[in-house]
Amino acid sequence: MISAEEVTDEEKQAKEAERLARIFHPPEINDIISEVITEVVGQQTYHYSKVGEWHGNITEQVLQRLVGLGKGFKWIVTCVIMQKAGAGLHASHSCYWDAKTDGSVTYTYDNRTTNVVVQVHGVSI
Amino acid sequence: MSKLKGKDVPQEPNFQIRPPFSKKFKPGAVKELIATTLNDTLGGRLYDPNKVSNWSKSIADSVKSQVKTLGYDRYKIVVEVVIGEQRGEGVRMGSRCLWDSDTDNYASEVYMNDSLFCCTAVFGLYYY
Numbered sequence: 001m002i003s004a005e006e007v008t009d010e011e012k013q014a015k016e017a018e019r020l021a022r023i024f025h026p027p028e029i030n031d032i033i034s035e036v037i038t039e040v041v042g043q044q045t046y047h048y049s050k051v052g053e054w055h056g057n058i059t060e061q062v063l064q065r066l067v068g069l070g071k072g073f074k075w076i077v078t079c080v081i082m083q084k085a086g087a088g089l090h091a092s093h094s095c096y097w098d099a100k101t102d103g104s105v106t107y108t109y110d111n112r113t114t115n116v117v118v119q120v121h122g123v124s125i
Numbered sequence: 126m127s128k129l130k131g132k133d134v135p136q137e138p139n140f141q142i143r144p145p146f147s148k149k150f151k152p153g154a155v156k157e158l159i160a161t162t163l164n165d166t167l168g169g170r171l172y173d174p175n176k177v178s179n180w181s182k183s184i185a186d187s188v189k190s191q192v193k194t195l196g197y198d199r200y201k202i203v204v205e206v207v208i209g210e211q212r213g214e215g216v217r218m219g220s221r222c223l224w225d226s227d228t229d230n231y232a233s234e235v236y237m238n239d240s241l242f243c244c245t246a247v248f249g250l251y252y253y
Contacts (some may be wrong), residue, residue, distance in 0.1 A: 020238045044145075044193070046215065049214060051217045059219065066223070074229065074250050076224075076248050078205055078220045080216065080218040081216070082215070083213050083216070085214035086210070087212040088174050088210045089208070089209040090178050090181045091181070091206070091217075092182050092185045093185055093205045094182075097201040097203070102201070121248075122174070
């Protein structure tokens with residue numbers, strides 16, 4: 001027998017799910033990026049001839065999966081792949097948008113020879 | 126349409142789904158702006174790990190506020206800046222975007238000297 005409190009909890013969860021479907025939600029995007037990078041680059045060694053292919057695959061697959069989320073967003077996916085040679089790298093961004101609905105995620109990945117930084121910006125329409 | 130509070134709030138949606146040509150995001154103008162900012166901020170400087178993070182933030186903020194003065198009213202702006210040290214290593218930076226290609230566009234510029242490189246990209250996205 002469903003009590004009055006349980007029905008309210010379900011309603012609350014449904015409303016929360018609906019709200020999250022309309023706004024930028026970082027955890028699911030982090031999951032997408034980490035899966036794609038592990039699949040494309042994994043533990044491979046940096047090689048200049050492969051970088052172009054990795055880069056194209058990472059950005060395109062992340063974009064396709066973001067589109068698969070079915071949200072009303074325009075997406076920008078940027079990827080920086082760098083060889084580990086002891087050099088420093090700084091990435092920053094500045095955005096003019098509606099902070100309630102739009103957002104961005106930065107994900108870094110590294111293995112023994114490569115650094116990968118992926119930035120995803122989602123702008124609601 | 127309700128009145129807006131504050132100067133820098135993007136307008137609420139209305140029925141204008143395409144910008145007039147004069148208000149369209151123009152990559153050429155923005156590219157020049159980026160080039161000037163990069164030359165002014167980084168011209169002749171050496172890579173310094175303590176200062177680089179400040180430089181990248183200040184370039185991003187400065188480019189964003191200058192693009193706002195160009196008068197692209199209904200556009201949301203995203204500016205990305207990457208600064209790295211030049212040690213001969215391989216780097217690749219690029220993006221893929223899902224947007225409306227009639228209204229949205231981007232401009233990018235790279236600055237290099239002997240000790241550092243800086244890549245800046247500005248994306249303009251129309252708000253319907």
